[in-house]
Amino acid sequence: MTREKLLDWLSVIALGVVAIGWAIPILWTFAISLHPPDEALSADNVWFGSHLTLENYTTAFNIAPFGTYYLNTIFIVVGILVVQLITSTLAGYSLARYRFRGQNVIFFIILLQLLVPISTLIVPNYATIRELRLFDTLLAVMLPYFGSALGTFLMRQTFKAVPRDLDDAARMDGANWLQTLWNVYIPPARPALVAFSLASISFHWNDFLWPLVVTNSEASRPLTVGLAIFTQLGEIGAQWPLVTAGTVIVIGPLLLLFLIFQRFFIESFLHSGIK
Amino acid sequence: MSSDSFTAKKVRRSQFGSAALPYLLVFPTLFFVLVFTVFPTLRLIYDSLFLSNQAVQIPQFIGVGNYVALFQDEAFRQVLFNTFLYGIVTVPVSIALALTLAILLNRKLRALGLYRLAYFYPAILPMVSAASIWLFMFTPDYGLVNIFFMSLHLPNLNWLGEPNLALPALMIVGIWKQTGYLMIFYLAGLQALPQDVYEAAELDGAGPFAQARHLTLPLLTGTTLFVSTIAVLNAFQTVDQVYIMTGGGPNNATDMLLFNLWQTLFSFYDIGRANAISVILIATLLIFTISNFFYGERRTQYDH
Numbered sequence: 001m002t003r004e005k006l007l008d009w010l011s012v013i014a015l016g017v018v019a020i021g022w023a024i025p026i027l028w029t030f031a032i033s034l035h036p037p038d039e040a041l042s043a044d045n046v047w048f049g050s051h052l053t054l055e056n057y058t059t060a061f062n063i064a065p066f067g068t069y070y071l072n073t074i075f076i077v078v079g080i081l082v083v084q085l086i087t088s089t090l091a092g093y094s095l096a097r098y099r100f101r102g103q104n105v106i107f108f109i110i111l112l113q114l115l116v117p118i119s120t121l122i123v124p125n126y127a128t129i130r131e132l133r134l135f136d137t138l139l140a141v142m143l144p145y146f147g148s149a150l151g152t153f154l155m156r157q158t159f160k161a162v163p164r165d166l167d168d169a170a171r172m173d174g175a176n177w178l179q180t181l182w183n184v185y186i187p188p189a190r191p192a193l194v195a196f197s198l199a200s201i202s203f204h205w206n207d208f209l210w211p212l213v214v215t216n217s218e219a220s221r222p223l224t225v226g227l228a229i230f231t232q233l234g235e236i237g238a239q240w241p242l243v244t245a246g247t248v249i250v251i252g253p254l255l256l257l258f259l260i261f262q263r264f265f266i267e268s269f270l271h272s273g274i275k
Numbered sequence: 276m277s278s279d280s281f282t283a284k285k286v287r288r289s290q291f292g293s294a295a296l297p298y299l300l301v302f303p304t305l306f307f308v309l310v311f312t313v314f315p316t317l318r319l320i321y322d323s324l325f326l327s328n329q330a331v332q333i334p335q336f337i338g339v340g341n342y343v344a345l346f347q348d349e350a351f352r353q354v355l356f357n358t359f360l361y362g363i364v365t366v367p368v369s370i371a372l373a374l375t376l377a378i379l380l381n382r383k384l385r386a387l388g389l390y391r392l393a394y395f396y397p398a399i400l401p402m403v404s405a406a407s408i409w410l411f412m413f414t415p416d417y418g419l420v421n422i423f424f425m426s427l428h429l430p431n432l433n434w435l436g437e438p439n440l441a442l443p444a445l446m447i448v449g450i451w452k453q454t455g456y457l458m459i460f461y462l463a464g465l466q467a468l469p470q471d472v473y474e475a476a477e478l479d480g481a482g483p484f485a486q487a488r489h490l491t492l493p494l495l496t497g498t499t500l501f502v503s504t505i506a507v508l509n510a511f512q513t514v515d516q517v518y519i520m521t522g523g524g525p526n527n528a529t530d531m532l533l534f535n536l537w538q539t540l541f542s543f544y545d546i547g548r549a550n551a552i553s554v555i556l557i558a559t560l561l562i563f564t565i566s567n568f569f570y571g572e573r574r575t576q577y578d579h
Contacts, residue, residue: 007483011379018376019393022451025408026396028419032411041417043425087303094300106301113312115564119512119533120557123540123549124315124322147307177296206401208515209537224403228519231407240411247404258399262392265399269456270463 026255033057033244041240056245063233063242065218066249069226076141076211076222077204081197084148088196089189091147092155093181097167107156113149122213129214140214141222145204151196158192159185198268205254223250316557323550334547341551350527351535355555357442358531362510365449369506370499372454377461378487394455402452406519409448410435413520435521438528445516445529453509457502464498465491500571507563511556532556 031047033056039049060066095107118125125144134140162185170180186193208224215221221229230246258265323341327334345351376394380387397405412420413434421431434444468491476486514533517523523530523538530538532552540549 004483012384015376015379015384015390018372019390022397022455023393024419025412025451029408029411043417043422046417046419046422087307090300091304094297098297098300100294100297103297106305109313110301110304110308112316113308115561116312116316116557117508117512117560118311119514120536120553120560121312121315121319122537123546123553124318125311126540127318128310128315144307144311147304147311149308152304202399206403208401208403208518209533212518213537213541224401224515227401227407228403231410231519238414240414243407244411247407251400251404254399254401255396258396259392262388262395266391266395266459269398270459 029244029247032241033248035241037239037241056241057249060230060242060245060249064226064230064246066223066226066246068218069221069223072138072220073205073222073224075138077201079138080142080145080204081200083142083146084151084200085193085197087146088148088151088155089181089186089193091152092159093185095152095156096159097185110147110149110152113147114153118144119209122210125210126213135214136216136220138220141211141220144210148196148200150199154192154196155189158189162188195268198265202269226250319550319553319557323547323554325547327547327550328543328545337547341547342555345548345551345555350530351552353527354530354532354535357527357529358511358513361442361446361449361513361531362507364443365446365453365510366503366506368446369450369454369457370502372450373457373502374461374492374495374499376454377458377465378491380458381462381465391455391459394458396455397452398456400452402515403519405452406448406516409444409451409516410520413444436525438526441521441525441529445513445520448516448520449510449513453506457506460498460502461495464495468494496574497571500567500574504564504567507567508560511560511563532559 028047032041034048034052034054035041035056036049036051036053037055037059039045091110095103121144129135129140129143132140134143166184167180170184175183206224207222208228211222212225212228215225218226227246227250231243322334324336324338325334326337326340380390384390412418415421415431415433415436418434420434425431432440434440472490472494473486476490481489512533513531514537517529517531517534518537521529523534533556536549536552536556539545539552
């Protein structure tokens, strides 16, 4: 066997070992969520019990309002995204297309958001939410994210690459600024918009600390906070089949979407990251 | 429509909005950044100079008193130590692993998609659910980590209950969660590398290790800078795992800055101290991000 062949084999083995190690936690979680709740787990019975059952899922849904949590998360994520798309597109358009006094200062101030993550500002922002009397509302979870430095930055860069001739031509034809933005700038920016959307959705779907701070009831809690509270309920304790079922309820749909759109997901992540 | 230049100008004005238009367009974003990032940061710095907890009715100005108290507190020094240690271990390990996996994956391989899926899927899970999965993985007696250990005749350990093991356990979760995400940036970087350089190296008799060390690594410095920025920001904002898996324990062994900040605010209601912790956290992030940025700038200047 040549040296190269040997290295080839070794690298495949290394890749395989890591892949198995990486995949085991999720596979085990699925297996245990189907484990009969009345059969105790032990060292010699860690994967499957006597049969598979969906009982844990029924119990989980009965204990915690995962349906409400889902709706809350979807509402929060979509709400943030829609507002961000509008504010970022307008700001990016303004900064890319116009020259005006204070422009650089404004751009710099917006970029500060990339340097000071919102998670480090929970103390004053919590106070602001209290002062606005928005505590324990879905709006409180969304509000700090309505302006996006990343979105503005991405849109500005994308719009700057649009040839000025196209813009001039549209204006000659009598298009106003909104029509120009919509017909000339938005179409070539579609990939960037999609990439930003995916980054935003995935960030806010997974966000935990801020919603933990500003929510205090089932009606406003997103999935992440709901799951955290579910796993720590006294009545659940170490009932792992139940905990894993709750976890699968939260991640199952996400994983399914990822499996279907894997390539698209990964490419979009790359696009919004590298700039 | 008139061809008169004055009218044309007027039409132009009304069509494209007044001089205020660019300000109006940028205003919503600017407004939210000011209200939820800039003003809070200033408020935070100012408020951190006051004693403001349950012991005082009205906040009292104490200068840097909160900071002095923090650095004199052994528990807080432990928090800083834990946070830095977590970063110093997880950042290089995740990056090295991500780069290695990317290099090994960057060729014709059967079932390539399956490998990529296995490495990348943790990145899309919420950290909270990843943490609840690993809470279970680390359970004594029948958690898979211990089952694996016992199959190698190693002891059955209480990972999250031992001060020496709890932080490493959290590190494992962090590395497992982010490696695949960092890997895709390296994969993209590798695919953009010039192939002729490698062909030349091959002709010169450079083996795969020499190529990786003297070609791939230097050519990917830009990617490494970017990826390390993400990893460091992640490390310093670690909080979800701590909340779910250990609650900062045992004996503060896993207490980190953001979790400590949250606890100071919502368990001890010490607002002044929480503000000072925030300032320390923000300063740390700023120092890192800015020095990384200047390092990157200097490098790109050398390249040209």
